[in-house]
Amino acid sequence: xxxxxxxxxxxxxxxxxxxxxxxxxxxxxxxxxxxAYPLTADDSLARLATxxxxxxxxxxxxxxxxxxxxxxxxxxxxxxAGGGLLAELxxxxxxxxxxxxxxxxxxxxxxVGTVPVAVPLAWTMMAYPAYVVATxxxxxxxxxxxxxxxxxxxxDVFLDPMMVELGAWTWLTTDPExxxxxxxxxxxxxxxxxxxxxxxxxxxLLPRFRVPRGQPAALFLWVYASSVLAAAAFxxxxxxxxxxxxxxxxxxxxxxxxxxxxxx
Numbered sequence: 001x002x003x004x005x006x007x008x009x010x011x012x013x014x015x016x017x018x019x020x021x022x023x024x025x026x027x028x029x030x031x032x033x034x035x036a037y038p039l040t041a042d043d044s045l046a047r048l049a050t051x052x053x054x055x056x057x058x059x060x061x062x063x064x065x066x067x068x069x070x071x072x073x074x075x076x077x078x079x080x081a082g083g084g085l086l087a088e089l090x091x092x093x094x095x096x097x098x099x100x101x102x103x104x105x106x107x108x109x110x111x112v113g114t115v116p117v118a119v120p121l122a123w124t125m126m127a128y129p130a131y132v133v134a135t136x137x138x139x140x141x142x143x144x145x146x147x148x149x150x151x152x153x154x155x156d157v158f159l160d161p162m163m164v165e166l167g168a169w170t171w172l173t174t175d176p177e178x179x180x181x182x183x184x185x186x187x188x189x190x191x192x193x194x195x196x197x198x199x200x201x202x203x204x205l206l207p208r209f210r211v212p213r214g215q216p217a218a219l220f221l222w223v224y225a226s227s228v229l230a231a232a233a234f235x236x237x238x239x240x241x242x243x244x245x246x247x248x249x250x251x252x253x254x255x256x257x258x259x260x261x262x263x264x
Contacts, residue, residue, distance in 0.1 A: 084123025148200025
């Protein structure tokens with residue numbers, strides 16, 4: 001069997017056909033919701049964004065559950081959602097990690113503090129594909145952590161301008177900015193890299209199972225390609241498309257090549 005199906009050295013029993021079908025159905029739903037975003041009326045965008053986060057979260061959690069087991073999946077959710085929530089609480093209360101910002105109620109209600117429930121789910125939804133990317137490109141835990149942290153930070157180059165325009169959160173201080181990504185402080189991306197590195201590094205300490213990586217791989221590469229296209233063609237952010245495409249491409253392109261190079 002080709003190595004393109006594996007992310008680690010430890011084998012695990014195969015998943016059920018139904019479980020695999022569910023993971024791909026959820027991935028297809030994510031793609032459909034994201035395609036609908038630029039075609040949706042402004043007054044419905046926040047609800048659609050929240051729905052996309054929830055479905056993407058379920059897609060990532062389901063793949064981990066089906067292919068890595070319930071214990072691993074629960075651990076992944078605790079690490080990613082719990083770690084993301086803790087970082088966001090520190091960020092909103094102190095201004096540390098990311099910079100000075102506040103959340104609105106656009107993404108729904110908050111479970112703890114002022115952080116909407118959808119936010120820690122968003123950390124999980126993308127941290128899992130980032131982990132799959134990182135464990136495909138590297139084996140040492142420290143390098144997996146750095147690659148995964150970079151992948152998460154790079155994704156936020158696309159995410160943050162879109163969510164600020166949506167009114168999901170507001171930056172109180174935006175200096176210094178990253179060239180080409182206006183309205184977002186550079187401290188935000190530094191914080192994403194630090195927090196993402198810690199979260200993916202913690203995931204890398206969990207057992208590494210040999211499992212199909214097709215669904216999270218497809219979602220990661222879809223997010224990359226669709227984000228570049230959307231920023232350039234639909235949201236009138238050509239510089240974000242350029243900067244985000246270059247920064248996220250540093251992991252997306254080698255990852256795509258590795259998948260191609262190890263195909264059956």
